[in-house]
Amino acid sequence: MEHIVIIGNGVAGVTVARHIRKNSDKRITIISGETDYFFSRTALMYVYMGHMKFEHTQPYESWFWKKNRIELKSAWVESVSGANKSIQFNDGQSMSFDKLIIATGSIPNKFGWPGQDLDGVQGMYHKQDLEKLEKNAPNNKVCKRAVIVGGGLIGIEMAEMLHSRHIPVTFLVRENSFWNGVLPAGESALVNEEILANGIDLRLEQNLEEIIDDGNGKCKAIKIQETGEIIECDVVGLTAGVSPNVSFLKNSDIELGRGVMVNRLLETSVKDVYAIGDCAEQREGIGRRRPIEAVWYTGRMMGEALAQTICGNATEYNPGHWFNSAKFMDVEYQTYGWVSGSRKPEFEDQFHWRHPVENICVTVSYHKDTDEFLGINTFGIRMRHEIFDRWLTENRKVDDVMAYLKDANFDPEFYSKHEDAIISHYNQERGKQIKPVKKSWKRIFA
Amino acid sequence: MKAIHHIGLVIFLIGLTIFTGSIFAGSFDLQKEQLNSFLESKGIANEFIIKELNEDVVSKGPMGIFEFSSSVRGALEKNNVHYDALIAKYDAAKDWDNKGKQYQYRINEKDFRAMSFSLAKKSAIGFVVENKGLMWFLTFGLGILGALMFIAPQLQLLGRKGIKNNGIYHSAATSRGWIAWLVLVYLVLFYITLYFMADYVVNWTFIVDPISLFLSGNEASQWFVYGFLYCVLMSVMAVRMYIKYRHNKYQVLRTTSVLFFQIVLAFLIPEIMTSLQMPAYDFKNAFPLDYDFFFSWNLDSLLDSGAIGLFILVWGIVLTVIIVPVMVYFFGKRWYCSWVCGCGGLAETLGDPYRQNSSKKLISWKLERWLIHSVLVFSLVMTIVTLYAYFTGANSLLGIPADWIKDAYSVLIGAWFAGVIGTGFYPIFGNRVWCRFGCPLAAYLGLVQRFKSRFRITTNGGQCISCGNCSTYCEQGIDVRAYAQKGENIVRASCVGCGVCSAVCPRGVLKLENGPEDGRINPTEVLLGNDVDLMDLLNKGK
Numbered sequence: 004m005e006h007i008v009i010i011g012n013g014v015a016g017v018t019v020a021r022h023i024r025k026n027s028d029k030r031i032t033i034i035s036g037e038t039d040y041f042f043s044r045t046a047l048m049y050v051y052m053g054h055m056k057f058e059h060t061q062p063y064e065s066w067f068w069k070k071n072r073i074e075l076k077s078a079w080v081e082s083v084s085g086a087n088k089s090i091q092f093n094d095g096q097s098m099s100f101d102k103l104i105i106a107t108g109s110i111p112n113k114f115g116w117p118g119q120d121l122d123g124v125q126g127m128y129h130k131q132d133l134e135k136l137e138k139n140a141p142n143n144k145v146c147k148r149a150v151i152v153g154g155g156l157i158g159i160e161m162a163e164m165l166h167s168r169h170i171p172v173t174f175l176v177r178e179n180s181f182w183n184g185v186l187p188a189g190e191s192a193l194v195n196e197e198i199l200a201n202g203i204d205l206r207l208e209q210n211l212e213e214i215i216d217d218g219n220g221k222c223k224a225i226k227i228q229e230t231g232e233i234i235e236c237d238v239v240g241l242t243a244g245v246s247p248n249v250s251f252l253k254n255s256d257i258e259l260g261r262g263v264m265v266n267r268l269l270e271t272s273v274k275d276v277y278a279i280g281d282c283a284e285q286r287e288g289i290g291r292r293r294p295i296e297a298v299w300y301t302g303r304m305m306g307e308a309l310a311q312t313i314c315g316n317a318t319e320y321n322p323g324h325w326f327n328s329a330k331f332m333d334v335e336y337q338t339y340g341w342v343s344g345s346r347k348p349e350f351e352d353q354f355h356w357r358h359p360v361e362n363i364c365v366t367v368s369y370h371k372d373t374d375e376f377l378g379i380n381t382f383g384i385r386m387r388h389e390i391f392d393r394w395l396t397e398n399r400k401v402d403d404v405m406a407y408l409k410d411a412n413f414d415p416e417f418y419s420k421h422e423d424a425i426i427s428h429y430n431q432e433r434g435k436q437i438k439p440v441k442k443s444w445k446r447i448f449a
Numbered sequence: 450m451k452a453i454h455h456i457g458l459v460i461f462l463i464g465l466t467i468f469t470g471s472i473f474a475g476s477f478d479l480q481k482e483q484l485n486s487f488l489e490s491k492g493i494a495n496e497f498i499i500k501e502l503n504e505d506v507v508s509k510g511p512m513g514i515f516e517f518s519s520s521v522r523g524a525l526e527k528n529n530v531h532y533d534a535l536i537a538k539y540d541a542a543k544d545w546d547n548k549g550k551q552y553q554y555r556i557n558e559k560d561f562r563a564m565s566f567s568l569a570k571k572s573a574i575g576f577v578v579e580n581k582g583l584m585w586f587l588t589f590g591l592g593i594l595g596a597l598m599f600i601a602p603q604l605q606l607l608g609r610k611g612i613k614n615n616g617i618y619h620s621a622a623t624s625r626g627w628i629a630w631l632v633l634v635y636l637v638l639f640y641i642t643l644y645f646m647a648d649y650v651v652n653w654t655f656i657v658d659p660i661s662l663f664l665s666g667n668e669a670s671q672w673f674v675y676g677f678l679y680c681v682l683m684s685v686m687a688v689r690m691y692i693k694y695r696h697n698k699y700q701v702l703r704t705t706s707v708l709f710f711q712i713v714l715a716f717l718i719p720e721i722m723t724s725l726q727m728p729a730y731d732f733k734n735a736f737p738l739d740y741d742f743f744f745s746w747n748l749d750s751l752l753d754s755g756a757i758g759l760f761i762l763v764w765g766i767v768l769t770v771i772i773v774p775v776m777v778y779f780f781g782k783r784w785y786c787s788w789v790c791g792c793g794g795l796a797e798t799l800g801d802p803y804r805q806n807s808s809k810k811l812i813s814w815k816l817e818r819w820l821i822h823s824v825l826v827f828s829l830v831m832t833i834v835t836l837y838a839y840f841t842g843a844n845s846l847l848g849i850p851a852d853w854i855k856d857a858y859s860v861l862i863g864a865w866f867a868g869v870i871g872t873g874f875y876p877i878f879g880n881r882v883w884c885r886f887g888c889p890l891a892a893y894l895g896l897v898q899r900f901k902s903r904f905r906i907t908t909n910g911g912q913c914i915s916c917g918n919c920s921t922y923c924e925q926g927i928d929v930r931a932y933a934q935k936g937e938n939i940v941r942a943s944c945v946g947c948g949v950c951s952a953v954c955p956r957g958v959l960k961l962e963n964g965p966e967d968g969r970i971n972p973t974e975v976l977l978g979n980d981v982d983l984m985d986l987l988n989k990g991k
């Protein structure tokens with residue numbers, strides 16, 4: 004029986020395993036050094052915050068693996084030989100495979116800051132990081148202040164985590180507004196406000212110069228590059244992005260770029276070796292997507308596609324329209340299609356509406372010349388994925404999207420609706436006369 | 450704010466301690482005239498029992514409630530022993546005539562506690578009876594005040610509006626710690642006493658006598674205490690819901706709705722009906738949750754009550770047979786279970802802090818399906834036997850004695866399952882223990898919801914990140930994530946539509962909605978977001 008070995012039990016590795024099992028009888032082994040069972044990395048924050056216990060982050064009960072004949076091996080892979088079809092573990096053992104799937108995810112970036120390896124300095128990626136944080140920052144007596152370096156999604160999550168235990172947080176952001184490389188200015192400003200309203204000491208355009216040792220190998224303060232200010236702190240969170248976790252492959256025969264180089268079939272340079280998830284790097288970005296996409300659902304989709312290929316139905320990884328979501332403290336964010344931040348392409352125009360009081364806003368992007376709808380970001384409003392996916396496929400015009408906006412609303416029942424206000428603002432700004440159309444189940448299920 | 454929060458807790462605990470301690474207060478000094486008038490009202494005239502009660506209770510003078518209760522029950526027991534001996538004697542002598550006469554003098558053991566309760570109610574003396582108003586303030590008053598002081602500061606302490614489940618799994622009260630166990634023991638003892646030893650808590654009834662007299666003109670029974678307490682608990686804990694979910698209109702409206710139905714329909718209207726000499730009826734309490742609706746005493750009482758009785762009879766049947774399923778078709782079972790029902794109302798207010806403790810294991814789901822459907826069958830069999838007995842005058846059907854099955858159901862399901870376990874186990878097993886594992890009405894609504902309804906929880910395409918908040922906070926133990934991460938809508942019999950999965954989801958994945966039946970169930974191999982062709986390929990034949 005063909006032996007499929009998967010390194011990494013994250014969403015990518017587990018999804019491919021599940022789908023291979025659905026479609027075949029092959030022997031499947033998943034290897035991970037991090038945890039015995041698959042857990043949801045995206046939920047680590049909720050464990051620290053006390054919303055959940057770690058066991059709640061595990062989507063499958065422990066009998067699931069046996070029942071589905073998915074073998075789990077707890078070990079770190081030290082090296083891989085594609086030619087010999089074997090992998091070596093750090094305890095000296097090895098394992099052979101017929102097909103190998105690399106799904107080893109990411110590691111937090113460190114940019115060579117002085118003091119970056121001191122005690123109390125950490126990222127937030129692995130379960131071990133959660134355990135470290137529990138030790139370094141159990142409460143605001145042990146951790147009197149924390150500094151977070153890097154204004155991305157994990158950074159703001161880490162700020163929220165510490166804030167939930169009433170630990171004062173200083174948040175260093177390189178840009179002049181939070182995540183404005185991705186978010187349009189109005190939205191980025193809204194998030195700045197949300198961060199400040201939660202009492203977090205947000206420092207825009209401030210970078211880390213060094214982390215200062217207390218003499219015992221533990222951090223005691225940081226120094227800011229621009230101002231020279233010293234901020235005393237017991238924990239430093241390094242959240243300046245992630246990179247593919249591929250260093251263990253450096254001496255292998257598998258071609259690496261920043262990640263493991265793959266083609267659209269998710270094949271690496273070595274036959275029968277594949278890579279998926281955060282660690283995979285497309286030779287060319289697909290559409291407007293970047294070659295490495297470290298998000299949850301792309302790992303899942305690569306897993307779904309690769310399982311088809313492995314089971315004899317060669318299937319390219321072919322992600323549909325971009326979508327994503329996040330939550331910034333108390334504000335939910337969803338995006339469908341492309342809405343650009345500060346790196347806006349020349350052909351893109353945007354329409355922005357913001358609620359007069361609440362932290363709610365919408366940005367719609369469209370092609371400046373053709374009026375074609377390109378994408379939408381919503382803050383504080385939920386939208387229907389299927390509707391936008393369809394509208395993007397149909398290349399709808401932006402006016403059309405605005406008119407039928409009510410079909411796309413996904414907020415819980417009885418919530419105040421904002422479409423009328425949004426559309427009237429749109430009409431005003433663009434000199435249009437669009438009338439909002441009533442929600443129709445028929446169209447939603449069309 | 451923190452200080453108010455903590456002082457509130459102390460005041461609440463003082464109120465709770467006085468309330469609990471009041472059981473032991475005062476004494477009970479039964480007078481001859483009180484005894485006589487009681488016996489007369491019961492039509493009891495046999496010499497032996499009068500003698501025994503006089504000797505064992507009246508002449509003993511003031512006693513604490515426990516001694517009083519055991520004295521009364523002891524006297525009644527002696528009476529039965531006495532007549533049992535006579536019965537045996539006449540039986541041996543084959544004197545059937547005299548043997549038959551003795552039965553009327555026996556007192557049914559089931560009535561011991563009720564008689565003890567009635568006598569205690571008449572004969573109480575001491576602080577509680579003499580200071581009902583003050584006692585109300587020291588128990589309910591302090592309890593309410595303390596709880597509100599504890600709860601209100603959360604408006605600020607919890608932080609800005611939004612989901613704030615911070616620390617739930619760090620607290621011994623909400624994560625099955627020692628506080629939770631303590632609360633469980635307290636609740637279980639409370640229910641056991643209330644259901645099976647009501648005479649012990651007769652002092653509680655004095656505290657609410659003035660309110661009961663005002664509402665219905667009658668003195669309070671233990672059921673009035675329970676009803677009043679129920680409304681108080683729900684109201685106070687509704688304030689907590691309003692604060693916790695102030696950003697979520699669904700939760701705010703739903704809480705208001707259950708509160709309204711509890712206070713007005715379950716509590717006030719039946720009291721007012723009593724004061725108008727009508728049969729008391731909770732118009733929203735549908736059979737088979739209202740399991741004694743078809744009991745002979747209820748049918749007799751309704752048929753004796755003229756037009757209103759007849760109306761209630763028809764309403765009760767229409768409610769179960771037509772209104773309930775039709776509403777479930779349009780809105781899902783939530784319209785009842787988390788917008789109207791009293792049990793649901795308590796679960797959604799008092800029980801909300803415990804919702805995360807319901808087990809999500811597959812094995813619990815299996816147990817749930819077995820149990821709840823067995824109770825449904827049990828309730829139906831019980832009712833059929835009862836109705837058969839009622840209409841034919843027979844004592845049993847297919848060898849099942851009507852009285853026996855009624856009693857068995859009342860004690861096992863009505864008292865133990867719905868009360869002692871169903872509510873007592875909140876702190877450890879989650880707030881819907883009864884609704885999930887036991888309620889026959891929920892089982893019935895669930896079948897309708899599963900197979901013929903417009904209600905579903907829609908999963909938003911591919912947005913789920915498998916974080917598990919939805920499953921963790923599902924009070925019914927549904928593994929919501931298992932569906933959401935596959936892009937599948939959630940169509941489950943047990944879903945009561947509380948809406949909390951949707952509220953806690955950080956990615957806006959879940960929406961409770963009523964829509965066309967087409968497309969309600971959407972099995973998908975591959976989630977939205979992947980290549981269109983691949984989806985077509987895999988979802989073919991859906």
Ligand SMILES: Cc1cc2nc3c(=O)[nH]c(=O)nc-3n(C[C@H](O)[C@H](O)[C@H](O)COP(=O)(O)OP(=O)(O)OC[C@H]3O[C@@H](n4cnc5c(N)ncnc54)[C@H](O)[C@@H]3O)c2cc1C
Pocket residue numbers: 010011012013014015016034035036037038044045046047048078079080081106107108109127128129157160248251279280281282296297298299300302327328329914
């Ligand atoms: C805190 C946090 C929040 C996030 N929130 C979101 C979000 O809201 N939305 C979103 O889309 N994405 C989010 N992400 C990103 C998302 O979690 C990742 O994109 C996704 O988990 C990647 O899955 P994966 O299967 O590729 O890799 P991983 O989940 O990283 O799994 C790889 C596994 O392989 C193991 N491994 C690595 N090397 C070896 C080796 N040599 N030997 C043995 N085992 C090895 C690793 O220890 C790990 O267990 C978040 C990430 C983090 C850290």
Ligand code: SF4
Pocket residue numbers: 912913914915916917918919920929930933934953954955956957958959
């Ligand atoms: S809470 Fe939302 S994102 Fe998390 S598992 Fe449930 S549906 Fe998915």
